[in-house]
Amino acid sequence: MFITAAFLLLAAGQAPLHDAQYPDVDIAYGAKVYAEKCVTCHGTQGDAIGGVNLRSGRFRNAVVDRDLERFIRAGSPAGMPAFNLDNAEMAGVIAYLRNMNASDNTAAKTGDVTRGRGIVEGKGGCATCHRIGVTGSRVAPNLSEIGSARSPGSIERSLLDPTSQMMPINRPVRAVMKNGATINGRRLNEDTYTVQLIDDREQLHSLLKSDIQQLTVSTTSPMPSFKGTLSDAEIADVVAYLLSLKGQ
Amino acid sequence: MLNTQRAFAAGLVAIVCLLSFRLNAQITADRLTAAPNEPQNWLMYSGNYYSQRYSPLDQITPANVKNLKLQWVYQSPVAGNWQTSPIVVDGMMYITQRQNDVAALDATTGRAFWIYRYTPAQDRIVCCGANNRGLAILGDTLFMGTLDAQLIAIDAKTGHAIWKASVAKTTEGYSITHAPLVVKDKVIVGVGGGEYGIRGFIAAYDVTTGKEAWRFYTIPAPGEPGSETWQRCPPNSKSFCDPDAWKHGGGSIWMTGSYDAKLNLTYWGVGNVGPDYNGDQRPGDNLYTDSVVALDADTGKLRWHYQFTPHDVYDYDSVQVPVLVDNWDGSSINVITWANRNGNFYAIDRATGRFLLGKPFVKVNWMSDFDERGRPKQTPQGDGKPTYPGNQGGTNWYSPSYSPKTNLFYVPAWEDYASIYSPAPSEYKQGTNFTGGGPRNLSAVPGAPGLGRSPLNTWTDAAGHGAVIALDPGTGRAKWEFRMTDVTDAGILTTGSNLLFTGGREGYFQALDARTGALLWKTQLGAAINSGPITYRVGNRQYVEVVSGLSMFVFGLDN
Numbered sequence: 171m172f173i174t175a176a177f178l179l180l181a182a183g184q185a186p187l188h189d190a191q192y193p194d195v196d197i198a199y200g201a202k203v204y205a206e207k208c209v210t211c212h213g214t215q216g217d218a219i220g221g222v223n224l225r226s227g228r229f230r231n232a233v234v235d236r237d238l239e240r241f242i243r244a245g246s247p248a249g250m251p252a253f254n255l256d257n258a259e260m261a262g263v264i265a266y267l268r269n270m271n272a273s274d275n276t277a278a279k280t281g282d283v284t285r286g287r288g289i290v291e292g293k294g295g296c297a298t299c300h301r302i303g304v305t306g307s308r309v310a311p312n313l314s315e316i317g318s319a320r321s322p323g324s325i326e327r328s329l330l331d332p333t334s335q336m337m338p339i340n341r342p343v344r345a346v347m348k349n350g351a352t353i354n355g356r357r358l359n360e361d362t363y364t365v366q367l368i369d370d371r372e373q374l375h376s377l378l379k380s381d382i383q384q385l386t387v388s389t390t391s392p393m394p395s396f397k398g399t400l401s402d403a404e405i406a407d408v409v410a411y412l413l414s415l416k417g418q
Numbered sequence: 419m420l421n422t423q424r425a426f427a428a429g430l431v432a433i434v435c436l437l438s439f440r441l442n443a444q445i446t447a448d449r450l451t452a453a454p455n456e457p458q459n460w461l462m463y464s465g466n467y468y469s470q471r472y473s474p475l476d477q478i479t480p481a482n483v484k485n486l487k488l489q490w491v492y493q494s495p496v497a498g499n500w501q502t503s504p505i506v507v508d509g510m511m512y513i514t515q516r517q518n519d520v521a522a523l524d525a526t527t528g529r530a531f532w533i534y535r536y537t538p539a540q541d542r543i544v545c546c547g548a549n550n551r552g553l554a555i556l557g558d559t560l561f562m563g564t565l566d567a568q569l570i571a572i573d574a575k576t577g578h579a580i581w582k583a584s585v586a587k588t589t590e591g592y593s594i595t596h597a598p599l600v601v602k603d604k605v606i607v608g609v610g611g612g613e614y615g616i617r618g619f620i621a622a623y624d625v626t627t628g629k630e631a632w633r634f635y636t637i638p639a640p641g642e643p644g645s646e647t648w649q650r651c652p653p654n655s656k657s658f659c660d661p662d663a664w665k666h667g668g669g670s671i672w673m674t675g676s677y678d679a680k681l682n683l684t685y686w687g688v689g690n691v692g693p694d695y696n697g698d699q700r701p702g703d704n705l706y707t708d709s710v711v712a713l714d715a716d717t718g719k720l721r722w723h724y725q726f727t728p729h730d731v732y733d734y735d736s737v738q739v740p741v742l743v744d745n746w747d748g749s750s751i752n753v754i755t756w757a758n759r760n761g762n763f764y765a766i767d768r769a770t771g772r773f774l775l776g777k778p779f780v781k782v783n784w785m786s787d788f789d790e791r792g793r794p795k796q797t798p799q800g801d802g803k804p805t806y807p808g809n810q811g812g813t814n815w816y817s818p819s820y821s822p823k824t825n826l827f828y829v830p831a832w833e834d835y836a837s838i839y840s841p842a843p844s845e846y847k848q849g850t851n852f853t854g855g856g857p858r859n860l861s862a863v864p865g866a867p868g869l870g871r872s873p874l875n876t877w878t879d880a881a882g883h884g885a886v887i888a889l890d891p892g893t894g895r896a897k898w899e900f901r902m903t904d905v906t907d908a909g910i911l912t913t914g915s916n917l918l919f920t921g922g923r924e925g926y927f928q929a930l931d932a933r934t935g936a937l938l939w940k941t942q943l944g945a946a947i948n949s950g951p952i953t954y955r956v957g958n959r960q961y962v963e964v965v966s967g968l969s970m971f972v973f974g975l976d977n
Contacts, residue, residue: 233842236856324863335863338880359874361924362902363940 192265193323195409198280200266203259211250216270225271235264258413261321281403286411289404299393302415308372309356310393311340315417326409329400332393342392343367345377346384353377357387444574445507445555447602451679457914458955460506463552463597464817465952467677468742471819473953474914477960478975483917483929483939485975489961490528492521492970496548499948500965503552503597503817503909506954511963512555512574513970514597517548518564520572526956528972532577538566542588543849544595545613551673551949552597554605556625561605563594569607569623581628585609591616591849597674601684601715604631608671612689612735615666615852620675620686620711622718632718636669636688636706643720647728649702658843663700666846668692669707673737673815677715678752681769684715685742685754689735693854696731696841703728708736710754712771722771724792726758731798731841732784733809733857734760741820741827742768747892755891757818757829759811760784763894764792777894779887780812780833808837808882809857810905817909817950819918824932826888826897828910828918835882835905836860873925873945875904884922886910888935898935909950911962919962921947927964927971943971 204212208224216224232238239260245252255263290296297306300313316325320335328335343365345353355369365385366376379385396405445461453459453466457474464471478486494500496516504513511525518536523529538548542565554561559580560572566588571580585607586592591614598607604622612618618636623629638644648667651659670689677684691700691707708727711720727734736758746753746765753774756764761782765775773792783806785794799805816830842855861881884906888897908921918932927947928940945967953962961974 233844234840234855236840236858237842240851337863337876338878339874339876341878357878359876360878360903361875362904362922362926 192269193321193326195280195322195326195406196262196265197269198262199258199322199413200262200264202280203255203263204266207253207255207259208263216267224267227268227271235268238264238267256318256416258317258319258321258325261323265323281406281408281410283407283410283414285404286407286409289400289408290411294396294400294408308368309370311337311356313412314415317413317415318417320412322409322413325412326405328393329405329408330395330397332391332395333389336389336391336393340391342388342390344384344386344388345375345382346386347377348381348383444558447556447600450556450600458506459508460504460952460954462505462554462599463503463674464676464739464950467679468820469674469676469739470741470743470821470912471739471817471910471950471952472821472912472914475953475955475960476913476915477955477958478913478917478953478962479915480917480931480938482975486929486939486941486962486973487976489526489972489974491972492523492528492530494968494970497968498547499549499946500968500970501549501551501949502965503949503952504963504970505553505555506952507555507574509956510574511954512553512560514550514552514562516550518550518562518570520553520560520562520577522574522577525954525961525972526959528970534572534577534579536562536564536568536570536579538564538568539588542566542593543591543614544593544610545851549595551595554598554600556600556605559625561598561600561625563596563598563607565593565595567592567594567609569594569598569605569628571605571625571628583623583628583630585621586616586619589849590614591852596672599674599677599684600625601677604715606675606684606715608636608675608686610670610672610689612668612670612672612692613694613851613853614849615668615692615846616670617665617667618669618671618689618707620671620713620718622715632716634711634713634718634720636671636709636711637664637667638705639664644705644723647703647705648700651701655698657698658696658845659701660699660846663704666692666852667700667704667707668694670735671737672735673739676740676742676754678742678768682715683712683721683768685710685712685740685768687735687737687740687756689737690733691730692846693844693852694731694733695839695856696844696854697729698841699843699854701729704730708734708760710736710740710756710766710771712768724764724766724771724773726756726762726764726794727760728793728796731839732760732805732837733853734758734811735814736760737815738813739815739817741818743820743822743827743891746774753891755820755827757813757827757831757889759807759814761807761812762794763827763829763889763891765891765894766792775892775894778812779829779889779894779896780831780835781806782812802838804836804838804860806836807832808835808859809839810835814907816907819910819912819950820891821912821916821918821932823914823916824888824912825891826932827891828912828920828932829887829889830906830908830910830920830922831885831887832882832905833885833901834879875924877904879903886918886920886930886935888932900930900935900937906947908947911951911953913953919951919953919964921951921964921966923947925966927951927966943967943969945969 299310355367675686837857884902906922943966
């Protein structure tokens with residue numbers, strides 16, 4: 171509920187994600203990333219390097235998250251190597267660092283990857299529209315690298331309120347052609363004179379707008395919400411599995 | 419015999435001297451001033467001192483533009499965003515290419531006569547890639563600013579350097595990316611580095627020796643006029659405030675200025691204040707950032723200024739090319755017309771700096787109105803709320819055009835585009851990023867990473883779109899608009915036959931009817947167009963040039 175409320179504020183452009191508003195799922199995922207990549211030098215309490223106390227959540231050279239991201243990506247001449255984290259890992263680590271003081275990382279809970287996979291491939295019915303690896307439909311966006319592209323919070327919100335997280339490029343389009351044909355599909359690209367899409371039979375089309383009588387772009391996702399369909403624990407499992415999908 | 423030989427030798431020397439005099443006088447200062455009288459050439463970055471990017475050439479017309487054919491292509495060897503705009507002199511084309519190379523080409527075939535290669539210092543500091551936007555010329559000498567803040571004079575016949583002047587220290591964050599401007603016997607350049615806490619300036623150098631003739635700091639020192647706009651930090655300030663803010667106050671120069679020969683004034687747009695977003699640490703209006711300054715071309719003394727965005731917290735650089743227009747709105751007033759990154763179109767009396775007109779050409783919410791002197795009434799949107807136009811502006815550095823044929827001002831614009839700003843204290847440290855926080859774009863999916871632009875326009879028009887807007891310079895009202903799906907960084911060229919050429923991030927190069935905005939011709943060049951097209955004539959053929967991606971394309975009509 172809190173997440174939904176926070177999102178509504180964001181959707182209206184009312185408030186950015188400030189320190190206290192990092193999604194729990196981002197913080198939890200960040201704790202895992204921290205444990206894998208940061209803990210060797212910085213320690214479990216974030217204070218293993220003299221003069222550096224990560225638990226403070228505040229950093230002299232990284233006031234805003236963008237600075238923190240830049241610092242992590244570039245490393246430091248003082249001895250920290252550069253870390254090429256993907257989007258999900260970066261969002262997670264930043265959320266975790268900002269909340270390390272309030273977070274007991276031993277208690278941080280993330281879902282179970284194996285159970286999540288079972289739900290995605292089973293009762294979730296995700297493959298009806300989505301493709302992972304060589305399995306599933308191509309009608310909806312391919313999820314093989316979703317764990318690199320999206321933050322944990324964004325994946326979680328996608329499951330609860332799909333329209334809120336639908337990238338504009340993925341919006342469903344309906345093109346009524348001047349020759350009478352109608353093509354329904356998902357938008358892949360668009361410019362001033364053309365639009366590219368994949369239709370509901372997985373056929374790729376590149377249409378000249380001059381050949382289109384009416385082009386309708388919907389802002390509503392055709393994906394159902396899993397709120398109420400899956401339990402909170404199952405949602406966490408699905409998020410954990412999707413976060414494990416990092417592509418080849 | 420000896421006497422005969424001596425006489426012959428003396429005669430030969432005299433002939434050679436005469437020849438060299440003739441050649442050295444190839445492009446005189448008078449020819450630069452009278453550049454509109456030789457439309458076959460494109461003698462400086464924006465065509466002539468009025469910077470209208472307009473050519474009276476009219477062989478290519480609305481009726482025959484559909485027959486344009488590719489005449490030649492020149493490919494740059496270095497990958498990256500190629501922002502150059504060439505100059506053309508009597509059948510020769512001179513271009514810069516990344517990083518700081520200069521190529522001399524046959525303007526009818528693209529074949530190279532020579533390539534001058536300059537390798538900028540490895541410790542150079544530039545915010546936005548190895549950009550160089552072009553050259554200036556006088557006599558047989560080309561002038562190029564470099565990424566490591568050098569100014570180099572190059573022999574236009576041989577491609578060898580004649581002199582090199584050190585304009586500023588690159589280790590302190592200074593660079594030069596714009597084409598210099600030659601006025602009489604001086605070559606004028608400014609310095610980039612607005613994201614690295616520089617103290618900006620414009621300087622003039624003797625064309626023959628490279629000796630500095632004058633320097634105008636865009637950030638006044640304490641006690642100088644304008645320094646009162648760098649206010650003292652309030653006592654017991656709760657937020658971080660920098661008592662030496664002026665020392666690294668930005669005010670970069672990264673686009674070429676203009677020149678009014680009758681007034682002997684040269685006009686330059688000044689970039690953002692440093693740090694970009696955190697206003698608390700630099701109280702005051704922060705002159706002369708985000709201003710146009712009118713300088714005496716002989717002395718560099720400030721004649722007047724107008725500040726578009728006082729105390730900017732949005733990175734609204736005012737580096738746009740100043741476009742000079744005579745007899746504004748049917749009056750006797752000669753003006754500068756200016757579509758600013760802050761989203762407003764302006765007309766300013768270029769003799770006095772008097773504000774005549776300010777009107778938004780895109781959605782603007784950082785201000786509501788102007789007072790009678792042209793000072794904007796600012797309306798900060800507050801934490802987390804979107805500010806229009808967004809960080810990249812309603813327009814940016816992309817060359818606009820003014821056509822005296824249509825009396826319309828054409829601006830490449832970003833519409834329905836906003837940013838959310840997160841200012842943060844930023845302590846100056848030499849050579850490091852000094853922005854004071856940062857913006858993020860208002861997106862339909864907050865928090866979702868990975869949105870991009872061309873060639874896959876994953877933002878789509880949900881996060882803004884591009885346009886060419888034709889404005890009446892007398893009123894600032896739009897006469898027509900040509901809308902694009904993706905945004906545009908392409909400049910605009912207009913011609914005497916009422917054609918308008920422009921590109922965009924989508925890679926289309928298109929010709930519009932300058933009177934109506936109707937699409938007359940387009941071709942897909944395969945990569946974003948990031949500079950302004952030019953046109954020229956060699957023999958009896960008119961050419962149109964445009965850079966897309968790593969290639970320069972030149973079009974013309976077949977015989």
